Amino acid sequence: MEISTLSKATTSELTKPRRSSLKIGQGLIYFILIAGLSFTLLPGLMMILSSFKTNLELLHIPPTFWPEKPTLQNYIKILSDPKLPLMRFYGNSVFVAFFNVTSTLFTSSLIGYMFAKFEFPCKRILFGLFMTMMMIPMQITMIPNYLILAKIGLINSLWGLIVFSALDPFGIFLMRQFCETIPNDLMDAARIDGASEWRIYWKIVIPQLGAPLATLGILSFMFNWNSYLWPMIVLQKVEVRTLPVILTWFNTAHAGQTAIVMAATVLIVIPILIVFVYFQKWIVQGFTTTGLK
Amino acid sequence: MVRVKNKKISTSKSGVAVAKRRFVLGVTIPLLLYLSVSIFVIGWAFLLIFFEYSPTRRGGPFLGLGGSNPFVGLGNFVEMVKGTSIETRLFRTSLKNTLIFAFVVLPLNLAITLPLAWLLESIGQRFKTMFRTIYFIPALMSSVGVALIWMSLYHPQYGWLNQIIRSFGGTPKAWLSDPTAGFMGVPIPMWAVILTYLWQDYGFNLVIFIAALQGIPKMLKEAAMVDGANRWQTFSKIMVPLIRPALLFVCVMTMLSSFQVFDIIQVMTEGGPGYQTQVLVLDIYKNAFRYYRMGWAAAESFVLVLIVMSVTIFQMRVLRTKWEY
Numbered sequence: 149m150e151i152s153t154l155s156k157a158t159t160s161e162l163t164k165p166r167r168s169s170l171k172i173g174q175g176l177i178y179f180i181l182i183a184g185l186s187f188t189l190l191p192g193l194m195m196i197l198s199s200f201k202t203n204l205e206l207l208h209i210p211p212t213f214w215p216e217k218p219t220l221q222n223y224i225k226i227l228s229d230p231k232l233p234l235m236r237f238y239g240n241s242v243f244v245a246f247f248n249v250t251s252t253l254f255t256s257s258l259i260g261y262m263f264a265k266f267e268f269p270c271k272r273i274l275f276g277l278f279m280t281m282m283m284i285p286m287q288i289t290m291i292p293n294y295l296i297l298a299k300i301g302l303i304n305s306l307w308g309l310i311v312f313s314a315l316d317p318f319g320i321f322l323m324r325q326f327c328e329t330i331p332n333d334l335m336d337a338a339r340i341d342g343a344s345e346w347r348i349y350w351k352i353v354i355p356q357l358g359a360p361l362a363t364l365g366i367l368s369f370m371f372n373w374n375s376y377l378w379p380m381i382v383l384q385k386v387e388v389r390t391l392p393v394i395l396t397w398f399n400t401a402h403a404g405q406t407a408i409v410m411a412a413t414v415l416i417v418i419p420i421l422i423v424f425v426y427f428q429k430w431i432v433q434g435f436t437t438t439g440l441k
Numbered sequence: 442m443v444r445v446k447n448k449k450i451s452t453s454k455s456g457v458a459v460a461k462r463r464f465v466l467g468v469t470i471p472l473l474l475y476l477s478v479s480i481f482v483i484g485w486a487f488l489l490i491f492f493e494y495s496p497t498r499r500g501g502p503f504l505g506l507g508g509s510n511p512f513v514g515l516g517n518f519v520e521m522v523k524g525t526s527i528e529t530r531l532f533r534t535s536l537k538n539t540l541i542f543a544f545v546v547l548p549l550n551l552a553i554t555l556p557l558a559w560l561l562e563s564i565g566q567r568f569k570t571m572f573r574t575i576y577f578i579p580a581l582m583s584s585v586g587v588a589l590i591w592m593s594l595y596h597p598q599y600g601w602l603n604q605i606i607r608s609f610g611g612t613p614k615a616w617l618s619d620p621t622a623g624f625m626g627v628p629i630p631m632w633a634v635i636l637t638y639l640w641q642d643y644g645f646n647l648v649i650f651i652a653a654l655q656g657i658p659k660m661l662k663e664a665a666m667v668d669g670a671n672r673w674q675t676f677s678k679i680m681v682p683l684i685r686p687a688l689l690f691v692c693v694m695t696m697l698s699s700f701q702v703f704d705i706i707q708v709m710t711e712g713g714p715g716y717q718t719q720v721l722v723l724d725i726y727k728n729a730f731r732y733y734r735m736g737w738a739a740a741e742s743f744v745l746v747l748i749v750m751s752v753t754i755f756q757m758r759v760l761r762t763k764w765e766y
Contacts, residue, residue: 173672177560181572184557188576191640194601195590211604258468268465274472281479285701285749287722287742291735292485295496295504315475339457345464374583376704377722381730392585396708399589406593413586420581428574431581432648 199223199411206406222411232386232394234415241391244306244379245372248313252368253361255315260323261353265335275324282317286378294381308382309375309390319364326360327353363430366423370431373420391416489739490517497733510736517740528728532741534716535724539745541627542720543699545635546642550695551688553643558650559676573651580644588708591637592617620714628717634706638699646691653687654680689760696752700745721745 198206199222201215226234263275293312294303302308330353338348354361376392383389386397395412402408424431485504494500494510501507520529557576561569579587594600595616603613614622614629622629657680665675681688703722706712712719712727721741729738 174564177563181557181560181564184553185572185575188579188640188644190601191587191590191594192578194594195586198593206599209598210607211599211601259472262465262468266461266465268462268469274469274476277476281476281483283750284483285697285742285746287701287725288486288739288746289479289482291489291729291739291742292482294730295485295735296482298496315472339460345460349464370581374585376583376585376707377726381726392583392704395583395585395589399592399708406596406599409589410593413589417582417586420583421578424578424581432573432577 195410195413195417198407199414201407203405203407222407223415226398226408226412226415234394234412236387237389237391237394240306240388241373244309244390245369247310248372249365249368251310251314252316252319253365256319256323256364257327257354257357257361258349259315259320260325261327261349263320263324264327265330265332278317278320282321290378290381297382302382304383304385304388306383306388306390309379313372316368319368322360322364323357326357330356359430362427366427366431369423370420486739486742489736490743491515492736493517493734494736494739495733496735513736517737518744521740521744528734528737531716531719531724535712535719535721536744538631538717538719539700539702539721541631542635542638542702543696545627545631546638546699547692547695549635549639550643550646551691553639554646554650554691555681556676557643558647558654559680561647561651562654569651573648576647577644579641580648582641584641584704585708587637587641588705591633591640591705592709595633617710618714620717630710630714630718634709634718637705637709638702641705642695642698646695649687649691650684653684657683685760689756692756692760693753696756697749700749700752 197213197215200218200220201212202217202219202221205212205216263271289312297303297308297311302311334352334356335348338352343351374392375390379390380393380396383393386394389397395409395416398412399409488504488506491512491514492506492510493513493516494506496505498509499505500510506512520526521532524530561572564572594602597603597613597615597618600616602616606613616633617630619629624632661679661683662675665679670678701722702720703726706718706720707723707726710718712723722745725738725741725745728734728741
């Protein structure tokens, strides 16, 4: 009895002074968080503001913050460049991303489903092999891959970015995890009704995988959209390049014309931001559950 | 009647088995083909490290190896340790720079993301989501775009960074091109790319830490508070040990990606000034695709993989957890 009142007294004494320090603490927390926020936002803000300035204005010392006379000139210039319209490179990037995302989604779900729900000899060995391949970084394989592309004449072709991306071991792993949670009864019922195995995959399994497929698709899209090293190796001619590769070329071709480069950067970043705003939940979920960078 | 029905089911069952087998075959055969191509590619990469191979020379009949692309055994690796030529010295420089980069990035990243995640934990849900969203944006951006933005920020005359420094009365710097400046033994251009890399990368780790912290039962925090632990103690003694799996994961992923850093450095400095920011992947890229020294580049990438794997295994050993909550 005595002990319990004592402990009650001490806890209330302990919590009382903490309340007021909590207030100050809370203010400090928000201060730090907002400082971090401006560190995060400032470079992006600079990019957007610079893209509306004239090149002349960018050479002011001291630099201006807001554009003096906001202009769309930079955007018009890159979008309507007669020799190298940005739209063509959008097209290239979309083409590669479309094929790679579709094939990744298809192969990952199909193979993941097979590994999760079917029994066959050497299954574990095969799966182990896949996971080992996942560990091998692309710096190892890029040299032979390049030599193969050179042999079959796919250097400077967008297909060169597609042929080696048909399978994604990580996607297979992810899909297998999710397929294991699908109850077998669903498939068995369809089998009794006489559905073929492919039909079961297409009509029963795929609809069950909605959320993980969306996550995988978005991650895969972002990876393809931002990919730089391998496209730079494969696409040596200017006209066939994808957006990140053309962006660096833009930077050297328009040396000193930062405003134009910033406008191009804005246009390249925008699709990703739109995707992010729409699919935020899935992206964050995807990053945290999978750890794909 | 019953017998007939049973029979029907049993025949359809064997039919199902056949259909299943067909399905598995239909999937595994292309799969095995693909797998053998991948194994071939990896095997080829492994063979290359024993040769002085260049695709510009016409070598032997098998993959162009041999002949004018001679077999050197472990010669490439002996060169790496003992060689005095420019490319061997450059390899050692880039190895050193990669290690500096990775071992500066990891602690700085954790020093930013862990406390930040913890602070975000203690504010309201609505603000938390908003902050998290914004912090995460750089992680989504194309690293080429990020590099260009920061190049413009770092610009010696017109960049915002120097303007901020000037307004505080400091002396502006040529952040990306001054080879003489250094801070704590690391060249300033290296710090400049590290800062850029951190800016892009930290939102990713932040999100993982937030998710991990959310997974900790509230009563553990409260119990610590009741026992008289202050905020810092709850954080360091309760939270951090409990999110050890996430910590391990973040450490491994950050290490892996910073050992393989390429995009930002290639765009911002191309390894300069004077090879102060030349990192391993950049060196591999230049050797393989600019000078066509592919045998040498393959050997370099082999070293990279060995380092990456040993670091991963080491971290898994150190940070392995035994308990669950």
